[in-house]
Amino acid sequence: xxxxxxxxxxxxxxxxxxxxxxxxxxxxxxxxxxxxxxxxxxxxxxxxxxxxxxxxxxxxxxxxxxxxxxxxxxxxxxxxxxxxxxxxxxxxxxxxxxxxxxxxxxxxxxxxxxxxxxxxxxxxxxxxxxxxxxxxxxxxxxxxxxxxxxxxxxxxxxxxxxxxxxxxxxxxxxxxxxxxx
Amino acid sequence: xxxxxxxxxxxxxxxxxxxxxxxxxxxxxxxxxxxxxxxxxxxxxxxxxxxxxxxxxxxxxxxxxxxxxxxxxxxxxxxxxxxxxxxxxxxxxxxxxxxxxxxxxxxxxxxxxxxxxxxxxxxxxxxxxxxxxxxxxxxxxxxxxxxxxxxxxxxxxxxxxxxxxxxxxxxxxxxxxxxxxxxxxxxxxxxxxxxxxxxxxxxxxxxxxxxxxxxxxxxxxx
Numbered sequence: 279x280x281x282x283x284x285x286x287x288x289x290x291x292x293x294x295x296x297x298x299x300x301x302x303x304x305x306x307x308x309x310x311x312x313x314x315x316x317x318x319x320x321x322x323x324x325x326x327x328x329x330x331x332x333x334x335x336x337x338x339x340x341x342x343x344x345x346x347x348x349x350x351x352x353x354x355x356x357x358x359x360x361x362x363x364x365x366x367x368x369x370x371x372x373x374x375x376x377x378x379x380x381x382x383x384x385x386x387x388x389x390x391x392x393x394x395x396x397x398x399x400x401x402x403x404x405x406x407x408x409x410x411x412x413x414x415x416x417x418x419x420x421x422x423x424x425x426x427x428x429x430x431x432x433x434x435x436x437x438x439x440x441x442x443x444x445x446x447x448x449x450x451x452x453x454x455x456x457x458x459x
Numbered sequence: 460x461x462x463x464x465x466x467x468x469x470x471x472x473x474x475x476x477x478x479x480x481x482x483x484x485x486x487x488x489x490x491x492x493x494x495x496x497x498x499x500x501x502x503x504x505x506x507x508x509x510x511x512x513x514x515x516x517x518x519x520x521x522x523x524x525x526x527x528x529x530x531x532x533x534x535x536x537x538x539x540x541x542x543x544x545x546x547x548x549x550x551x552x553x554x555x556x557x558x559x560x561x562x563x564x565x566x567x568x569x570x571x572x573x574x575x576x577x578x579x580x581x582x583x584x585x586x587x588x589x590x591x592x593x594x595x596x597x598x599x600x601x602x603x604x605x606x607x608x609x610x611x612x613x614x615x616x617x618x619x620x621x622x623x624x625x626x627x628x629x630x631x632x633x634x635x636x637x638x639x640x641x642x643x644x645x646x647x648x649x650x651x652x653x654x655x656x657x658x659x660x661x662x663x664x665x666x667x668x669x670x671x672x673x674x675x676x677x678x679x680x681x
Contacts (some may be wrong), residue, residue, distance in 0.1 A: 285543060291484075293476065296531065307480050309475065310474065311478070311540060312474075312478055312626065313474055313478055313481055316481035316482050316485055317481055319485050320481065320484050320485050320488060322487060323485065323492060324488060326494060327488065327492030327493055327494050327495060328492060328493055328494075328495050331493065331512065331513070331514045331660070332504065332657050332659060332660075333509050333510060333513060333657075333658055333659070333660045334509065334511045334512065334513045334657060334658070335507045335509040335511070335655065335656040335657075335658050336509070336511065336652050336653070336654075336655060336657065337460055337653075337654040337655070337656050338652060338658075339643060339647065339653075339654070340652070341650070341652055342645075345537045347498060347540065358610035362636070366675055380484070388590065391664075391667070396495075407564065412636040413512075413636070414635065414636060414637045415635070415636075416635070416636040416654055417503065417632065417633055417634060417635060417636065418523070418630040418631065418633070418634040418635070418636065418638075418639050419505040419632040419633070420636070421636055421639065422505040422506075422507055422656060422658060422666075422681035425507075425656075426506075426507045426508055426509070429507075429508055429667050429669060430508055430663060430664060430667045430669045430670075431660065431669070432668040438677065453663075455515035456588060
């Protein structure tokens, strides 16, 4: 029967002069290759993976209707139109007429929230409809941000529609006056 | 004078804590992250407060890069096969079996019909394959009928008939709105009006109506 001699030199019988002493192995293991491998894997995972799980945002577009009588009507007092222009500027007006004096104003994406909240508080919730009209200079980020604003402020009724020529001209004029290229 | 003896340190220091930390970080990355999906172009999605998880199955994804190039990708290989075969017949693309297999394997495609054959005939091991993928022109969809993207959507809907197809739109922050509108238009031509926009998660800003609602939900659960 063979057994591992754990007694070492202390205690036990003395070995004869011809018997070789078993070399005591060090218990320390060289960990360098292990660390190397560990960090290699870390770098691999950092580069090939993504941290944040993407989320999905619902977007329901209205069906195109040909007949004007099928279209939803918006009360003038409840309509709030947001126009997305160049350089992350939002233009907005209340009611139906953008050209009436003092009605057509601009805001940034930071300040537009206050305007939406103000409109929401001052309007009958049944009537409030926000109309989003991105111009052709707006970016996708602007569009998502403004749709997000609807979720953030819990606007129940909003629609994304095309910008009209009159409005686009107004945006252009305002941009030219503000020096936005 | 008694001289101060400097203790000699062993040249090998104990690496165990170091290894512990390394493997801790490693396991964190393995569990907390997910592999990046293969994409020919890089698309940085905007943030939104939306918390709906992205559906992983039955997705028809349209990616728009910052220059407005449009790519499509489907996750189900079997349906991809059906899609490309009917497309091959109806549009007379003249693809052979190997090219169809290539289409099924490739993560996304973004070329007009005329260039599809030459793209799919490329050898994936060839040196210029990566550059060819990056140089794809995008699926044309700029006209009022939605262009070729409309046809792709129509065929995909046919291939998916009976099942719910999730229509995902993934677009870059700097994509101009008209490119996005063209894609919406192509879907609208097929009477599809419900979309999912791929975004990165973000918290609701404090002090807003949504923030209050979510806070109430959390408190209600407790």
